[in-house]
Amino acid sequence: MFACLYLPRPASSAPDRGKTGARGIPHATHAAHATYATHEPYATLVQIARDFSPRVETHGDRTVTLDISGLGSLIGEPRSIGEELRRTAADAGLGVHVAVAASSTAAILLAHARAGLTVVARGDEASALAPLPLRVLTQLGFGLWTLDSRPDQNLEPKAQNLESTAQSPEQLTRWGLRTLGDLAALPSSELSARLGQTGLRWQRWARGEEVRPLVPAGVAESFEESLDLEWPIDGLEPLSFVLARLFEPLCDRLERGDRGAVVLRVTLTLVTSARSATVELHERVVELPAPMRDARVLRTLALLDLESNPPPAAIDRVAVAVDVTEGRVLQFGLFARALPTDTLATLLARLGALMGSDHVGAPSLVDTHRPGAFAMAKFDPPRTFTIPPSPLPNPQSRIPHHTSAAVLRRFRSPIPARVVLEQGRPVRVTTDRRGCAGGRVERSEGPWRSSGDWWLPSSIVDRPESIVDKRSTLPHATSPWNCDEWEVALNDGTTYRISHARDVDAWFVDGMVD
Amino acid sequence: MLASAKDPALSERSESKGREYLESLLRDRKLDHTLTRGSDPLHPGSDPTRWLVPTGIAELDARLDGGLPRGHLSEVIGPRSSGRLAILVSALAGATSRGEAVALIDPLDMFDPVSASATFQGGADFQRMLWIRGESSCSARVSLSSEYGTLQKSLDRAVKALNIVLQAGGFGLVALDLGEVAAQTVKRLPYTTWLRLQRVIEGSETACVLIGSEPIARSSGGVTVQLTPGQTARVVRARKMESDDHVRVPLSAAAC
Numbered sequence: 001m002f003a004c005l006y007l008p009r010p011a012s013s014a015p016d017r018g019k020t021g022a023r024g025i026p027h028a029t030h031a032a033h034a035t036y037a038t039h040e041p042y043a044t045l046v047q048i049a050r051d052f053s054p055r056v057e058t059h060g061d062r063t064v065t066l067d068i069s070g071l072g073s074l075i076g077e078p079r080s081i082g083e084e085l086r087r088t089a090a091d092a093g094l095g096v097h098v099a100v101a102a103s104s105t106a107a108i109l110l111a112h113a114r115a116g117l118t119v120v121a122r123g124d125e126a127s128a129l130a131p132l133p134l135r136v137l138t139q140l141g142f143g144l145w146t147l148d149s150r151p152d153q154n155l156e157p158k159a160q161n162l163e164s165t166a167q168s169p170e171q172l173t174r175w176g177l178r179t180l181g182d183l184a185a186l187p188s189s190e191l192s193a194r195l196g197q198t199g200l201r202w203q204r205w206a207r208g209e210e211v212r213p214l215v216p217a218g219v220a221e222s223f224e225e226s227l228d229l230e231w232p233i234d235g236l237e238p239l240s241f242v243l244a245r246l247f248e249p250l251c252d253r254l255e256r257g258d259r260g261a262v263v264l265r266v267t268l269t270l271v272t273s274a275r276s277a278t279v280e281l282h283e284r285v286v287e288l289p290a291p292m293r294d295a296r297v298l299r300t301l302a303l304l305d306l307e308s309n310p311p312p313a314a315i316d317r318v319a320v321a322v323d324v325t326e327g328r329v330l331q332f333g334l335f336a337r338a339l340p341t342d343t344l345a346t347l348l349a350r351l352g353a354l355m356g357s358d359h360v361g362a363p364s365l366v367d368t369h370r371p372g373a374f375a376m377a378k379f380d381p382p383r384t385f386t387i388p389p390s391p392l393p394n395p396q397s398r399i400p401h402h403t404s405a406a407v408l409r410r411f412r413s414p415i416p417a418r419v420v421l422e423q424g425r426p427v428r429v430t431t432d433r434r435g436c437a438g439g440r441v442e443r444s445e446g447p448w449r450s451s452g453d454w455w456l457p458s459s460i461v462d463r464p465e466s467i468v469d470k471r472s473t474l475p476h477a478t479s480p481w482n483c484d485e486w487e488v489a490l491n492d493g494t495t496y497r498i499s500h501a502r503d504v505d506a507w508f509v510d511g512m513v514d
Numbered sequence: 515m516l517a518s519a520k521d522p523a524l525s526e527r528s529e530s531k532g533r534e535y536l537e538s539l540l541r542d543r544k545l546d547h548t549l550t551r552g553s554d555p556l557h558p559g560s561d562p563t564r565w566l567v568p569t570g571i572a573e574l575d576a577r578l579d580g581g582l583p584r585g586h587l588s589e590v591i592g593p594r595s596s597g598r599l600a601i602l603v604s605a606l607a608g609a610t611s612r613g614e615a616v617a618l619i620d621p622l623d624m625f626d627p628v629s630a631s632a633t634f635q636g637g638a639d640f641q642r643m644l645w646i647r648g649e650s651s652c653s654a655r656v657s658l659s660s661e662y663g664t665l666q667k668s669l670d671r672a673v674k675a676l677n678i679v680l681q682a683g684g685f686g687l688v689a690l691d692l693g694e695v696a697a698q699t700v701k702r703l704p705y706t707t708w709l710r711l712q713r714v715i716e717g718s719e720t721a722c723v724l725i726g727s728e729p730i731a732r733s734s735g736g737v738t739v740q741l742t743p744g745q746t747a748r749v750v751r752a753r754k755m756e757s758d759d760h761v762r763v764p765l766s767a768a769a770c
Contacts, residue, residue, distance in 0.1 A: 347682040351646055354675055359647040363627035363640050374627040381615045381642040407599040408629035409694060412650035435696075493743035495595040511626060514599035514693060 004107035006097040007062040055216045065104045079119045106208030125208030130181025180206040225250045226319035232271045234314040246320045247295040260291025261322035269317035282311040289345045304353045369450045406513045414508035439490040446486035453480040567721040570604035577749045582721045587712045587733040589724040592741025603630045607638035614686030617679045621672035623650035680714045689723040697728040
C-alpha cells in the first residue's frame with residue numbers, strides 16, 4: 001500500500017507543473033532533492049513521510065509518496081494510517097491532501113484531485129479514478145512523468161514525451177473524452193494505434209496501474225566527524241590515533257551509503273592564548289585521485305599531508321570531513337597486473353612526502369630537439385592493456401629517434417670540459433671534476449648539430465646568465481641553444497656524450513653512455 | 515638399509531625420493547629459493563618463464579634461464595659504459611610492453627628519458643614507469659666531504675623510497691640505480707638494509723634489481739649480472755658461476 005501527501009499551492013500560485021529548466025525540461029527529482037529540501041514546508045513534508053516510512057519517494061516540490069506496507073501492525077487500518085499522516089501534517093502547520101491506495105499512481109492522482117483524506121481499497125483503484133476529470137493528467141504531468149522514468153535515465157530524450165504529456169488531455173477532450181474512466185475504457189489496441197506507447201501509458205495511469213516500483217530517495221547526508229580533545233595534543237603521532245578514531249566511523253558510513261571520498265578536509269583547531277579573541281584553525285584539503293573509503297588509507301594520506309604542513313601549535317579539536325561521490329566498480333583485466341587505486345594514491349603521497357612531489361611521476365618526452373629535455377607526468381598506469389601496433393615514424397616530430405641502444409646517464413648540470421681537437425675531432429677530454437677526470441679519446445662519433453629557441457625575444461637571449469645556465473637542460477629551460485654533440489670513448493673505457501656550445505665556444509660533458 | 519645396500523637401484527630410488535621430499539619441504543617453507551629458481555614457488559608446476567622478468571636481450575636471457583627472477587633481489591654490476599643501464603632499460607621497457615608497472619629509483623637524477631625512448635618503443639610505455647628522482651648531483655661519484663652528506667642523504671632517501679615501492683607491491687620490476695654512487699658510500703649502509711628489502715619482496719611478483727659498480731647485495735634466488743668493460747656479461751648464481759660464456763651487451767656505435 002502507498003500513501004501520497006500533496007501540499008497544495010496557495011490559490012494565487014501557478015498550477016503544479018514541477019520545477020522546469022531550459023526548454024521546459026524538468027530537473028531530475030532525485031538530483032534536485034537538495035534544492036527542494038531548502039524549501040521549508042516541503043522539507044517538513046518529506047520529514048513527516050520519513051517519520052512514517054524509510055521508503056519515501058519525492059515528485060516535484062509538493063508531492064511525496066511513501067510505502068506504508070507493514071505499518072498496519074503498528075498503527076492499524078490504511079484509513080488510520082492516512083488519518084495519522086494528516087493529523088501529523090496538520091500539527092506541523094501543513095494542510096495536506098492524503099490519499100492511500102494500492103498503487104502509487106492512484107494515490108498520487110487522488111491526492112491531487114481530492115482534498116482531505118481518500119482511502120481506496122485494493123482493486124478499486126480504477127473505479128475510484130474513473131470520475132476524475134482528464135485535466136488531472138495535465139496538472140500532474142510532471143509527477144506522472146517522473147513515475148514513468150527511472151531516476152538514472154537521462155532526461156533530455158524525454159523532453160518530447162513531456163511536451164506530448166502536457167498537450168494530450170486537450171487532444172483527448174476533442175475525442176469526446178471527459179474523465180479518466182472514459183480513457184480507461186478505450187480499447188488499448190486502438191489507443192496504441194493512434195497515440196503509440198504514450199497513449200498506453202496515459203491509459204495505465206487512468207486505470208491506476210503501477211508503472212514502476214517505488215524508488216526511495218536518498219537522504220542528503222553530511223560526512224563529517226569531529227572530536228574535542230580533553231587535553232591539547234602536540235605532534236603527529238598522537239594525532240594519528242585521533243584521526244583513526246574519526247575515520248573509522250566515517251568510513252563505515254561511507255560504506256553503508258556506497259559512497260567514496262574524493263576530497264578530504266582536515267580542520268585542526270589550535271590552542272591560542274586566553275586573551276586571543278579569535279580561534280586559530282589549521283585547515284588542510286587533500287584531493288584524492290580516486291573515490292576511496294578505506295579508513296587506514298585516508299588516515300595515512302591526512303598524516304602525510306600534515307607531515308609536510310604541520311600545525312604551528314598544539315591541537316584542541318580535530319574535525320574531518322569528506323566530499324563524496326558514488327562508489328566505483330572496477331574491473332581489472334585477467335592478465336594485467338594492476339595497482340589498486342587507493343594503494344597507488346598512498347604510494348604517490350608517501351613518495352611525494354619523501355622525495356618531493358615534483359620528483360615523483362612518469363617520464364614523458366617533450367617535442368623538441370633540446371638536449372635532455374623531458375617532462376614529468378602524473379604516474380597513472382592505464383588499467384587496461386592492449387598491445388599497440390608499432391607506430392610508424394613521424395617525420396614531423398622533433399623528438400629524436402635514436403637507432404642505437406645506447407642509454408645515457410645525463411648530468412642535469414653539464415660539466416665544463418677542456419677538449420683538444422685534431423682535424424676537427426676531439427682527441428682528448430679532461431675536466432676538473434673528481435670522478436670524471438677524462439682522458440685520451442680512442443673513438444669518437446659526431447658531431448650532431450642542433451639549435452633552437454633562437455627565435456625567442458632578445459630580452460631572454462641576452463639576459464646575463466652563466467654559461468652553465470645557458471646550457472641548462474632542465475625541463476623549464478627556455479634559453480636558446482646551439483651545440484654540436486659528440487660521443488667519445490676514452491681510454492679508461494668510459495663513453496661520454498660531450499657537446500660544444502657554439503655560441504660561447506665552450507665544451508661540456510653532458511653525460512655518459514651506460 | 516640392508517636391502518638398499520644390496521640393491522643399488524633401490525638405493526638410488528629412495529635417495530631420489532628423499533631428495534624430492536627434502537626439496538619440497540624447503541620449497542614449502544621458502545627456506546631455499548635456489549631450488550625453485552625459475553618457477554613460481556606458490557605454483558611449482560606452473561610455467562617457469564612466467565616467474566621471470568626477461569631483460570629483452572636474447573643472449574643474456576638465455577644465460578639467465580629466461581630472465582631476472584621475481585620475488586628476489588638481483589644486481590647488475592660493472593664499470594661505467596659497460597651496459598648496465600642498457601640492460602635495465604631494456605628490462606623496464608619489456609615489462610611495460612607486457613602491461614606491467616615498473617619503477618626506477620634514481621638517487622642522483624641521471625636517467626635520460628630521451629635516450630631511453632629508443633628502447634621504449636613498440637608496446638613499451640613510459641606511462642607505466644614510475645620514476646623517482648633524487649637530487650641531481652653536479653658530478654659523478656661524488657666523494658668530496660662537503661658533498662658527502664648530501665649524497666648520503668640522497669642514498670638514504672632512495673633506499674627508503676625503494677622500500678615504500680616494494681611494500682606497495684603491484685610492480686613487475688623495481689630498480690635502484692646506484693651506478694654512479696661511490697661504492698664506499700653504498701657500503702656504509704647497514705647490510706640489514708638489503709636483508710629487509712629481500713624479505714619485503716619474498717614471494718611477491720616483483721623483481722628487484724640493483725645497479726652498481728661493485729657487488730651490493732643479492733638474495734639467494736637472485737642473480738648477479740657482472741659486466742666487463744668489453745660490454746660482455748657473465749651471470750653469477752648461488753649454485754654455480756657461469757664465467758666462460760660471456761654475453762655481449764649492445765652499446766652505442768662509439769663504444770663498440
